[in-house]
């Protein structure tokens with residue numbers, strides 16, 4: 001109870017989370033572009049984001065034209081993260097902008113597990129060599 005993570009991202013490549021509360025938001029493999037401009041500076045385009053609330057859709061004038069977007073906020077701490085494109089150029093539709101200043105790389109627990117695996121791999125490797133000799 002009180003555990004608010006809806007989804008926990010397990011990605012070998014890594015994951016991004018809310019800069020404030022570290023709630024998982026997006027996996028590195030869903031990152032499509034670095035070259036976007038957000039309201040606070042640099043922003044990233046993702047094909048998939050989790051654990052967010054969406055505001056009401058609105059038309060917003062941007063450098064590339066008027067797009068229908070909805071603001072994205074962290075489901076847990078309500079921090080404004082970026083927006084989702086609802087109607088825009090085809091390649092952006094249904095995708096998400098996360099402001100670089102509002103997200104951070106989060107630990108997804110895989111690095112620790114990999115260390116444990118490599119230590120047990122060391123033993124199984126020598127076992128294999130033994131059985132090849134026989």
Ligand SMILES: [Zn+2]
Nearest residue numbers: 018021074077
């Ligand atoms: Zn948050």
